[in-house]
Amino acid sequence: MSGETPFDPRLLDRFPADPRPDSDVAELRRIWAAPTGWERLTIVNNNYVGLWYVAAAFLFFLLAGILALVMRVQLALPLLGVLPQETYNQFFTMHGTVMMFLFAVPIMEALGVMLLPQMLAARDLPFPRLSAYAFWAYFIGGLSFFASLFVGLAPDGGWFMYPPLTSMAYSPGINADFWLLGIGFIEISAIAGAIEILVGILKTRAPGMTLARMPLFAWAMLVFAGMILIAFPAVILATLLLELERALNWPFFDPTRGGDPLLWQHLFWFFGHPEVYIIFLPAAGLVSMMVASLARTELVGYRLIVLALLATGFISFGVWAHHMFTTGMPRLSVGFFSAASMAVSLPAGIQVFSWIATLAIGKPRHNTPTLFVIGGVVTFVMGGLTGVMVAMVPFDWQAHDTHFIVAHLHYVLIGGAVMPVFAAFYFWFGMTSRRPLSERLGKWVFWLVFTGMHLTFLPMHLTGLMGMPRRVYTYLPGMGWEWPNLVSTMGAFVLGGGVLLFLVDLARKFRFSLEDGAGNVYGGGTLEWLPTGLYSARSIPVVRSRSPLWDDTGLADAVESGRYFLPRSVTGLRETLITSPMRAEPQYLQIMMGPSAWPFLAALFTAGFFLLLTVQAYSAALVCFPLAVLSVLRWLWDTDRPVRDRHADVGAGILLPTYMTGPISHGWWAIVCVLVVCLMIFAMAVFGYAFLYGIHPSYWTVPQDRWWSAPVVAMNGGAAILALYGRCLLAREASTRWIPTSAALFAAGSLVAAVTTDWLSWRAEGLDPQLTAQGAFSYALLALQGLLVAIAALMALYLAARTSRGLVTKPANTTFDVVVLFTLYTASQGAATGLLLRLFPGGT
Amino acid sequence: MRSWLSLLGGLVIWAVHFLGSYLIASALPGTTTARWLVLVLTGLCLSAALVLLARARERLRCTTDELRGWMLVLTGSGYSLVIVAMVFQALPAVID
Numbered sequence: 001m002s003g004e005t006p007f008d009p010r011l012l013d014r015f016p017a018d019p020r021p022d023s024d025v026a027e028l029r030r031i032w033a034a035p036t037g038w039e040r041l042t043i044v045n046n047n048y049v050g051l052w053y054v055a056a057a058f059l060f061f062l063l064a065g066i067l068a069l070v071m072r073v074q075l076a077l078p079l080l081g082v083l084p085q086e087t088y089n090q091f092f093t094m095h096g097t098v099m100m101f102l103f104a105v106p107i108m109e110a111l112g113v114m115l116l117p118q119m120l121a122a123r124d125l126p127f128p129r130l131s132a133y134a135f136w137a138y139f140i141g142g143l144s145f146f147a148s149l150f151v152g153l154a155p156d157g158g159w160f161m162y163p164p165l166t167s168m169a170y171s172p173g174i175n176a177d178f179w180l181l182g183i184g185f186i187e188i189s190a191i192a193g194a195i196e197i198l199v200g201i202l203k204t205r206a207p208g209m210t211l212a213r214m215p216l217f218a219w220a221m222l223v224f225a226g227m228i229l230i231a232f233p234a235v236i237l238a239t240l241l242l243e244l245e246r247a248l249n250w251p252f253f254d255p256t257r258g259g260d261p262l263l264w265q266h267l268f269w270f271f272g273h274p275e276v277y278i279i280f281l282p283a284a285g286l287v288s289m290m291v292a293s294l295a296r297t298e299l300v301g302y303r304l305i306v307l308a309l310l311a312t313g314f315i316s317f318g319v320w321a322h323h324m325f326t327t328g329m330p331r332l333s334v335g336f337f338s339a340a341s342m343a344v345s346l347p348a349g350i351q352v353f354s355w356i357a358t359l360a361i362g363k364p365r366h367n368t369p370t371l372f373v374i375g376g377v378v379t380f381v382m383g384g385l386t387g388v389m390v391a392m393v394p395f396d397w398q399a400h401d402t403h404f405i406v407a408h409l410h411y412v413l414i415g416g417a418v419m420p421v422f423a424a425f426y427f428w429f430g431m432t433s434r435r436p437l438s439e440r441l442g443k444w445v446f447w448l449v450f451t452g453m454h455l456t457f458l459p460m461h462l463t464g465l466m467g468m469p470r471r472v473y474t475y476l477p478g479m480g481w482e483w484p485n486l487v488s489t490m491g492a493f494v495l496g497g498g499v500l501l502f503l504v505d506l507a508r509k510f511r512f513s514l515e516d517g518a519g520n521v522y523g524g525g526t527l528e529w530l531p532t533g534l535y536s537a538r539s540i541p542v543v544r545s546r547s548p549l550w551d552d553t554g555l556a557d558a559v560e561s562g563r564y565f566l567p568r569s570v571t572g573l574r575e576t577l578i579t580s581p582m583r584a585e586p587q588y589l590q591i592m593m594g595p596s597a598w599p600f601l602a603a604l605f606t607a608g609f610f611l612l613l614t615v616q617a618y619s620a621a622l623v624c625f626p627l628a629v630l631s632v633l634r635w636l637w638d639t640d641r642p643v644r645d646r647h648a649d650v651g652a653g654i655l656l657p658t659y660m661t662g663p664i665s666h667g668w669w670a671i672v673c674v675l676v677v678c679l680m681i682f683a684m685a686v687f688g689y690a691f692l693y694g695i696h697p698s699y700w701t702v703p704q705d706r707w708w709s710a711p712v713v714a715m716n717g718g719a720a721i722l723a724l725y726g727r728c729l730l731a732r733e734a735s736t737r738w739i740p741t742s743a744a745l746f747a748a749g750s751l752v753a754a755v756t757t758d759w760l761s762w763r764a765e766g767l768d769p770q771l772t773a774q775g776a777f778s779y780a781l782l783a784l785q786g787l788l789v790a791i792a793a794l795m796a797l798y799l800a801a802r803t804s805r806g807l808v809t810k811p812a813n814t815t816f817d818v819v820v821l822f823t824l825y826t827a828s829q830g831a832a833t834g835l836l837l838r839l840f841p842g843g844t
Numbered sequence: 845m846r847s848w849l850s851l852l853g854g855l856v857i858w859a860v861h862f863l864g865s866y867l868i869a870s871a872l873p874g875t876t877t878a879r880w881l882v883l884v885l886t887g888l889c890l891s892a893a894l895v896l897l898a899r900a901r902e903r904l905r906c907t908t909d910e911l912r913g914w915m916l917v918l919t920g921s922g923y924s925l926v927i928v929a930m931v932f933q934a935l936p937a938v939i940d
Contacts, residue, residue: 212910212911304921314858318858318862331873335937339935340933346929347925582847694871
């Protein structure tokens, strides 16, 4: 592995080049200027979108925190009547759901959106409009979801919404539908953000920032994004299945018709456990970066921490059933999950020891972020210890569903995520605010939060072991639970007081500014501390170490003088460099999209569609749906437009292409990520199908007309061949404008024919989705295929529209590639579905 | 792609071991056959990890490229970690 690309690394020795004139900066400012007034809704730049994202996530943290305070008041003494039982159920469900789905993961995505481009010295994330869409979808969806509390329609089945409690029999109202449709939609937004972050980290790093020099927050976010792509499809499928059961009476989770409630638990926890590491890993990445700066020394064990992040990312997928130890799973299976649950503490321990070693050899100062880092590590380790305790099955059988688990989860989440986030607020505040947060008040904030946290949750270990269950709205006197609960309640208000003090300081000190920020108060050594504007750094430096600002004290001035890559806009448009994944060798110049109203409108109409479905306003939902689709298409219409100059001087006489297609292009990477998500949804559906057969084989019948799989596979195969043929035709000079696109259109037609044939053949066989889980799952798989086919057909029509306007370039075109890849995947899934439903179960 | 597969190779082997163990235990619950199959799978996965670890060490001895060397050390550490994890995870098949 010498060069990863044809780029000659010796060209990087041309930098730093000669300084550039100040007129270049004025032009950069003009090109990257943010709209004002109402047009702020069209902003796509990461500095604004990231800030709004962070603010929104923190707002949800506060809202969920208020719910917790009210719950603690209710539990302060036995038989208090502050909240009626039904309302209490809504409160704890919303507290958990909002904290996990609307705060914990989004705050990490938000910090990624805000910090990563600057850390990597990219001008923005690679798909700015996608981040804007992800933010608005999350914000509008989240607020609407929370508002359900005010009309008494908040979900009340616990944050993990187990059937049969959440099936129609026991939850006939639309409360559960708010959760299912609301969270399902918000998770789509999270996936969009993850794709953005993954492609951004691998493709937009500053030249020379090899994987070995990448900031640890970037490594953590890379693993975070990969985990989201693998884990979130499980909960999207689960919410879809439960909603189908509730709306159409398809018995996925009804054991009287071949379904099983355990299927929900498997699907949910396959998402749910990686979810907590999705929350923890970015926080760990932040801690790794802060620890080095705060201790004023290089981080001990960089490579080991990278290993720990990767290992956690994998092993966390092997522990999901430790949430199900009490469900009667086979003993050997339970043993594997127990062992894996203990094994996953190894990589976490590596990180903790690394942080301790760094603090020990360095010279940390007594300041607020250091306090939050140390406090967080102490708290997280305590939570980790109880985690290993509950990994032991017999212990878990006693502690499951008691307050012991509530204590454990809050210790790991507050220690492992909330405190690092607070530390990060203090550490990076100077990037975006003219004034730093107060150190004096910050220490008060820390001690109130730390003390309050331990006062609240330490006694819960005791109440849990004394038998107090979770999710109970009150308890009888004389159980010995009174004093611990009272102490917990007092602690909660101490914790709340700390957060309130933080808010006061925030209001006093936060004054948004990028070019005039308070600066690098705590002495960080990475690129986000370069002087920046909305265009990020003035020029994109060549990175030669892990802490460039520590190792090259003249770097900031050289960057500001325009002595590196892209000191000006080459094309007059927003641009950034695309580099290779391993060695960050420059590959091409990416033209980036600017402000647009379409992402906001697309988010509004998508949220509207899901929310109107929830309240059963079907006609209005049917209006929103095409508007959402049209908004997305209109947004995409502006993209994939090659510029006149096929090559551009990106600095020091280095010429790079301005347009790239194929596996090198960022668009290709994005669609591959989307296909990974689709594949995971399908894989989880196949798992569910096989699982239900394994649990209740007596409800399964052997398919009769197996021969139908032949034409289904043939039509899907034909679609794949036509799509590939179209791609070959595009590369041929002799092809006219419409021939390749016609092949893509015919491919889409073949997909439609395949899924229609499949569907009709099962109808003819008399398979009833309401009668058995086999029927339900078969039609669910067909519906999933139908959805992909509809998207593929829409993409083909969109391609035809672009062809009619001469926007499909030859010999290669990114939009064409994206359509072909999606068609290939859809055809593969269609063929697999056709075979699976007819060949499994076997027999005659 | 090869470099990524090499880097994540150990963790992929772990995933195969875990998934295989889980599927075997689910398909043949409560049987001695399941335990033996898991032990066979463990043996195969451990052998693969050890072979690949040895190859990574050999390649490390021959490389002069800084990034490649860094990645090979990471790769080797990964194999070492998963060897420990797989041995630990196979213990339920051994312990009654």
